[in-house]
Amino acid sequence: MSLPDLITVLSLVLGAFFFLAGTVGLLRFPDVYTRLHALTKADNLGLGLIVFGLAWQADTWFEIAKLFIVWGAIMLSSTTCCHLVAQVAITAGITPWRRRDDH
Amino acid sequence: MTIRLQIFDAVLVLTMVAIALRALLIRDLFQSIVLFIVFGLTLTIAWCRLEALDVALAEAAIGAGLTGALLLNTLAATRGREADRLTENEPRGGREQAVTATSAPTGPSAISLRPTTAIGFVATAILVAVPLSMVVVPFARSNEAPRISIEQALPESGVTNPVTAVLLNFRAYDTLLEVFVLFAAVIAVSPATLSAREYPTDIGGPVLRAFIRFFIPLTVLVAAYVLWAGTKAPGGAFQAAAILAAGSVLLIVSGANPPSPEQKRWRVLLVSGLAMFLLVGWSGIVVGGQFLEIRPPWAGPLILLIETVLTGSLALILVLLFRGTSLDELEHVASREVTK
Numbered sequence: 178m179s180l181p182d183l184i185t186v187l188s189l190v191l192g193a194f195f196f197l198a199g200t201v202g203l204l205r206f207p208d209v210y211t212r213l214h215a216l217t218k219a220d221n222l223g224l225g226l227i228v229f230g231l232a233w234q235a236d237t238w239f240e241i242a243k244l245f246i247v248w249g250a251i252m253l254s255s256t257t258c259c260h261l262v263a264q265v266a267i268t269a270g271i272t273p274w275r276r277r278d279d280h
Numbered sequence: 281m282t283i284r285l286q287i288f289d290a291v292l293v294l295t296m297v298a299i300a301l302r303a304l305l306i307r308d309l310f311q312s313i314v315l316f317i318v319f320g321l322t323l324t325i326a327w328c329r330l331e332a333l334d335v336a337l338a339e340a341a342i343g344a345g346l347t348g349a350l351l352l353n354t355l356a357a358t359r360g361r362e363a364d365r366l367t368e369n370e371p372r373g374g375r376e377q378a379v380t381a382t383s384a385p386t387g388p389s390a391i392s393l394r395p396t397t398a399i400g401f402v403a404t405a406i407l408v409a410v411p412l413s414m415v416v417v418p419f420a421r422s423n424e425a426p427r428i429s430i431e432q433a434l435p436e437s438g439v440t441n442p443v444t445a446v447l448l449n450f451r452a453y454d455t456l457l458e459v460f461v462l463f464a465a466v467i468a469v470s471p472a473t474l475s476a477r478e479y480p481t482d483i484g485g486p487v488l489r490a491f492i493r494f495f496i497p498l499t500v501l502v503a504a505y506v507l508w509a510g511t512k513a514p515g516g517a518f519q520a521a522a523i524l525a526a527g528s529v530l531l532i533v534s535g536a537n538p539p540s541p542e543q544k545r546w547r548v549l550l551v552s553g554l555a556m557f558l559l560v561g562w563s564g565i566v567v568g569g570q571f572l573e574i575r576p577p578w579a580g581p582l583i584l585l586i587e588t589v590l591t592g593s594l595a596l597i598l599v600l601l602f603r604g605t606s607l608d609e610l611e612h613v614a615s616r617e618v619t620k
Contacts, residue, residue, distance in 0.1 A: 250498070257491040264485070 181233040188230030195223030208274035209266045213259045220255040224248055289329060296322045313351045320344025333514035334443045337506070341522030342598075349529050350602050407558055408460070411571030412453055438579025439511040447516065448583045452572045456557050459590065463554060466541075466597045488534055499527030507591050511580065517553075517587040521594030528599045538603050539596060546596065553593025557586055 178186075195218065202215020228248040235241045299322060303315035320343040327336035430442050430450075437445035447455050503520040510516030532538045539546045560582050564573035574582050 250495075253491060253494065257487055260487040 185230040185233045188226045192223045192226030192230060195219050195226065199223060209271060210263060210273050213263055217255055217259045221252050224251055292322065292326060292329065296326065309355055310352075313348060313355060316351065317344050317348035320348065334441075334516065334519070337514055337519045338522065341519055341526060345526050346522060346529065346598055346602065349526075349533075353602060407562070408456070411561060411565060412456075415453060415571050436576060436579070438574065438576055438581075438583050441510060441512050441514065441516075443514065444510050444516050444583065444587075448586060449574050449579060452557075452561070452574070456554075456561065456572070459554055459557065459594070462594065462597050462601075463550070466550070466600050469601055492530065492534060496527050496531065499523055499530075503527075503591065503595075507587060508584075510587060511584060517590040517594060520587075520591045521598060524591065524595035525598035525602070528595065529602050532599070532603065539599060541600060549592050549596050550600075551593070553586075553590035556589040560586055 199215050199219020202218075203212050206212045206215055225248055228244045232241045232244050235244065296319065299315055299319045303312050303319055306312050306315065320339060324336050324340040324344060327333070327339055430445065433450065434440065434442060434445055437449040439445050439449070503523040506515040506523060507517060507520035508515075510520070528539075541547060541550070560574070561572040565571055569575065
């Protein structure tokens with residue numbers, strides 16, 4: 178296996194792990210804010226790693242540029258969505274979850 | 281096909297069936313819509329696997345994106361109505377009551393045809409039906425279906441993307457009628473009582489504003505690119521229009537003034553795509569060929585011309601389908617009919 182292929186495989190596996198972690202977080206975390214945290218981590222880091230891995234397989238610089246534009250666009254939209262959901266949740270009066278023994 | 285791809289396909293198909301079933305069987309409508317959007321995304325992957333990238337693009341933009349927004353919008357609107365109906369005896373919102381009061385007696389006159397409109401309908405029908413039947417009837421009479429090999433005919437189409445060649449040259453009449461269907465849908469929907477909701481203008485704050493300021497120009501750029509790419513790669517008017525419409529829907533739900541079918545400029549844009557299509561179709565007859573016969577050296581530029589104008593029209597059609605017509609406008613139309 179050549180070095181670019183090895184980098185691709187490693188980043189894809191690591192990226193997939195972040196998506197898995199994000200999904201587990203979405204299912205297991207206690208409230209909407211922490212779930213948002215888990216989801217956006219998957220979007221940003223997981224997709225970033227996958228884009229990084231795929232870039233090593235691209236034929237032209239143009240393809241690499243397109244891949245990173247996709248990543249940038251998704252980061253922007255997921256950040257904005259996260260902010261919107263959190264804002265609506267705050268306005269609806271959902272208080273952030275706290276561990277019971279904290280207070 | 282390698283075994284790994286087979287496993288991928290099997291997982292994909294099973295996932296799609298599972299999501300489809302869940303979307304149909306689940307009780308909560310909101311969850312059902314979200315599942316429908318997810319189903320659209322998996323369907324996009326399926327089209328990619330079938331190497332039908334044009335369809336995948338359209339599915340991602342229209343099937344998963346716009347239809348999802350349309351359904352969510354409808355759900356929000358009908359839920360409001362449901363609540364209204366439950367509290368029937370209490371005085372309802374003044375605005376809504378005013379509409380039912382003013383529009384009910386004038387209802388028939390509001391949908392009656394003005395003579396100019398009727399003439400327009402007949403003229404358009406003749407402009408379309410006569411040349412179309414001239415093209416289609418000979419095929420229907422002969423027992424042999426016309427067979428052309430796309431690969432052989434492609435150089436004559438004016439474009440190098442076979443999908444665009446079929447859509448806008450070899451079977452342009454199909455596409456023309458499709459655009460008519462969408463146009464008819466928008467005409468049918470525009471007086472509907474599906475309320476265009478008032479979206480809060482203060483939502484999102486600086487984050488959403490900054491996002492829109494960056495994203496809307498990008499949407500226009502991507503739509504132009506997809507339109508241009510359509511002549512030689514997956515893309516074209518429908519996909520570009522869906523992207524533009526998605527950008528417009530984002531603007532509308534964040535408080536921008538939506539386009540109104542009452543205004544003349546929007547009406548011009550609404551019919552421009554069809555008008556251009558018909559014009560090019562008839563120009564085929566004028567230069568001595570058949571309706572919609574597009575030949576080189578003009579085929580490439582003509583296809584791009586139709587597609588460019590069509591993009592604007594289709595985007596507006598999609599936005600108007602999303603939006604419906606506001607109650608304010610109905611009230612406005614109704615009161616105008618009264619004063620006449």
